[in-house]
Amino acid sequence: MSAPNPEGLRLQVDMIKCVGHASCFELLPERVSLDEWGYPIIETDPLPSGLVSHARRAVAACPTLALRVDGKVARKR
Amino acid sequence: MTIMLERGTRQGAPGTLPRLLAGGRRLGEHRATYGQIPLRRFAGEDGRRTLIRAITDAGLRGRGGAGFPTGRKMTSVAAGAKRPVVIANGCESEPASRKDKMLMACAPHLVMDGAVLAAHAVGADRVYLCVERGTSIADRLERELAQRDDPVKWKLVRVPRRYVSSEESALVHLINDGDGRPMAAPPRPYEKGVAGRPTLVDNVETLAHVALIAAYGPGWFREVGTRSDPGSTLVTVGGAVARPNVYEIAPGMRLGEVLDAAGGAVEPIGAVLVGGYFGTWVPMPDGWGLPLTHDRTGPQGTSLGGGGIIALPAESCGLAETARVVRYLAEESAQQCGPCMFGLPAIATDLAAVAYGRCDPATRQRLSRRIAQVTGRGACRHPDAATKLATSALTTFADDLMTHMDGWTCTGVSRDPILPLPDRRHRDRSWK
Ligand code: SF4
Ligand code: SF4
Numbered sequence: 001m002s003a004p005n006p007e008g009l010r011l012q013v014d015m016i017k018c019v020g021h022a023s024c025f026e027l028l029p030e031r032v033s034l035d036e037w038g039y040p041i042i043e044t045d046p047l048p049s050g051l052v053s054h055a056r057r058a059v060a061a062c063p064t065l066a067l068r069v070d071g072k073v074a075r076k077r
Numbered sequence: 078m079t080i081m082l083e084r085g086t087r088q089g090a091p092g093t094l095p096r097l098l099a100g101g102r103r104l105g106e107h108r109a110t111y112g113q114i115p116l117r118r119f120a121g122e123d124g125r126r127t128l129i130r131a132i133t134d135a136g137l138r139g140r141g142g143a144g145f146p147t148g149r150k151m152t153s154v155a156a157g158a159k160r161p162v163v164i165a166n167g168c169e170s171e172p173a174s175r176k177d178k179m180l181m182a183c184a185p186h187l188v189m190d191g192a193v194l195a196a197h198a199v200g201a202d203r204v205y206l207c208v209e210r211g212t213s214i215a216d217r218l219e220r221e222l223a224q225r226d227d228p229v230k231w232k233l234v235r236v237p238r239r240y241v242s243s244e245e246s247a248l249v250h251l252i253n254d255g256d257g258r259p260m261a262a263p264p265r266p267y268e269k270g271v272a273g274r275p276t277l278v279d280n281v282e283t284l285a286h287v288a289l290i291a292a293y294g295p296g297w298f299r300e301v302g303t304r305s306d307p308g309s310t311l312v313t314v315g316g317a318v319a320r321p322n323v324y325e326i327a328p329g330m331r332l333g334e335v336l337d338a339a340g341g342a343v344e345p346i347g348a349v350l351v352g353g354y355f356g357t358w359v360p361m362p363d364g365w366g367l368p369l370t371h372d373r374t375g376p377q378g379t380s381l382g383g384g385g386i387i388a389l390p391a392e393s394c395g396l397a398e399t400a401r402v403v404r405y406l407a408e409e410s411a412q413q414c415g416p417c418m419f420g421l422p423a424i425a426t427d428l429a430a431v432a433y434g435r436c437d438p439a440t441r442q443r444l445s446r447r448i449a450q451v452t453g454r455g456a457c458r459h460p461d462a463a464t465k466l467a468t469s470a471l472t473t474f475a476d477d478l479m480t481h482m483d484g485w486t487c488t489g490v491s492r493d494p495i496l497p498l499p500d501r502r503h504r505d506r507s508w509k
Binding site: 016019 | 260261263413414415416417419420447450451454455456
């Protein structure tokens, strides 16, 4: 896929807010898979440039505001 | 190497232990041994910087488990825009450890001196002393606090007796909102903690070392320990040893030496759990010579962590012991994050199946998959403790595992458990 975005933006999830609604998985299967309980497993390396806008769409669609796109690393998995 | 618990005077030869448990419970005794808090020596902005530099040069690392450099944490907190706050963390919710309780009982004023110095170093005027509620420690500390005349405002916080309530974001959450469950990062407490202020959360033993470094200097501090993990450290040695107790040791000591210091094994040892329930199983006798520090060593990255060390008899079943503890950790989840809420009970059930000989290759595979899936996916590190312990058990007890997979269990599963768990009556239900 394309090169990582220059700002180092990453898709990240606040697991406390996440209710396993899985709309992020539907909108961004490139970066999100689901565990056996239906919670998202998110690829947190910097997003490829081509996916940043898609990722923002997934963020907007998350019903609990659990997702975000930013350069801060909450912590390494 | 010296390991002692009994009291001695402060003026020992270089490198003499004990350092922490030497002082006395009462303020008078404590002052007679350690003198006044050297606040005047570190007066003003320059003094503060000098104090943080001394802590940094001493190479002190957090004694709560993570082993993060204390000087670096202080530097970040002091650099914040708002006036910082200090939390002295004496919760020690880890059932395999009681060194913090011992320290707060034997040398409460050393901890308090350290907290006052840490507050001074980062420019804080408030210190929250956090301890588990429902024990006599809180009342005793409150009485000792009343004796003191410090330039900070003290507040004693009684924390719910839950495993994860001692986590730093949980303490901040409790103080801010009366809810002792961990919070998601960012922001981290050092950036934005109590009342939105930069918050220095340090374990009580760490703070006691801060007091000693301020009094005797970084050079003195480094007379014991290793280069990357200097100073003495408290460990709780339990299990099949003659004298289970809290010991003050020098990092770098071999695992076998630490067991010998606790009176030696009382029966053949199969493995030793190092680092409490956030730790790893070290097979014995191969692990005898493993040096114990806050750095990761050995094939599994073993580290002292919070200092819990438990010797498991060869006759006991490490898989069954681990399954019990993982079940306990699952029950102690704050039930906020899906992978922790659903993953830990599932892992505990799989592990129990393995331990009690109801395991087939499919279960074994599912267990590995679940461990990999859950690790790192909680808002706090709680699930990682459980998966690390489970992984370590599957590695260390691989031979037993093969036996169990064939449908056999060892007699060990019916022995009395060695790893301590709190009585259900002593576990809080609520988070308030
Ligand atoms: S859309 Fe939001 S709530 Fe739903 S699974 Fe994704 S992150 Fe969780
Ligand atoms: S990972 Fe577990 S213990 Fe930690 S906040 Fe989430 S649910 Fe609570």
